[in-house]
Amino acid sequence: MIGDIELKTLSILHENHERPKRIPIVLDIIHRIPQAIPNPYQNYYEDELIEQVAGLSLEESEFVPVPASAYAIEALEKVKVEKMINMEENVGENCSICFDMLISEGIIEVTRMPCKHLFHGGCIVQWLEKNHVCPLCRFKMPLDKN
């Protein structure tokens, strides 16, 4: 049965351009989108199910994020600090990645995500090269095609 779930989930992951991850995460996804697989557990005794699922979840799962495409990272909007100060926009806020002031001495521009969240350029690029979601709202940046 787990084999079936795995296959179905891998196809869902594929449709959503996600990399196949390890089984605990796969099962997690199944829990989140129950409509994707109509009650796959219905013919199984609770016992058997718990043992199977538990056995798999016990494996140490790893953090396998998918980076944003280099092109999308390159194309991110850069906002001049000068302009922000003139418009009294976001002055006094912190960068949500390094927790330093977003605008401080020596910083001439910051980076704006398509979801409008602002970060230091270096901070957000370092994150997006690991994982394609906005740290604040999980907005999904484009992925590489393959």
Place this chain on the structure above:
Amino acid sequence: MVDLARVQKELQECNRDVGVSGISVTLKGDSLTHLIGTIPGPLGTPYEGGSFKIDITLTDGYPFEPPKMRFATKVWHPNISSQSGAICLDILKDQWSPALTLKTALLSIQALLSAPEPDDPQDAVVAQQYLRDHQTFVGTARYWTETFAKTLGTEEKIQKLVEMGFPEAQVRSTLEATGWDENMALEKLCSG
């Protein structure tokens, strides 16, 4: 490299409002990469009254990688290994974001104590008991809290050993000699 400046800021921020949240983070040794988090057991749960220690290790990639957290205090919960203390929580894995902090992660763990998810278990035995014999689950979880998560004050430790029939003066000196470790003191009292 771990972003030490950020970690330092997090520690200050977190420990500023311990009075409100009850959640604290302290250094394990003299490095900023090994920490101990403390969370109070949520009220109205079998963990109420307990103080739970979480072992925290920051990898070189922090905050771009999640902190490694596991329970150092033994706890009976479907999503926490009763053997290793490993925690099954998505934000410590694929749902991590660098906008989260040690404090928000500890708050999420505290929320997990309040709301177990037996369908996504870390400990199969506990999850099975949670689903099939809830009353026994609550009893066991409460017993584990009493046994492993309660730190007694010095007077309570004295009282506990005096109640077992040892003379108070002897109890006091033995506890002092063992650095107020009541188990070691009991062993010593019994053997000597």
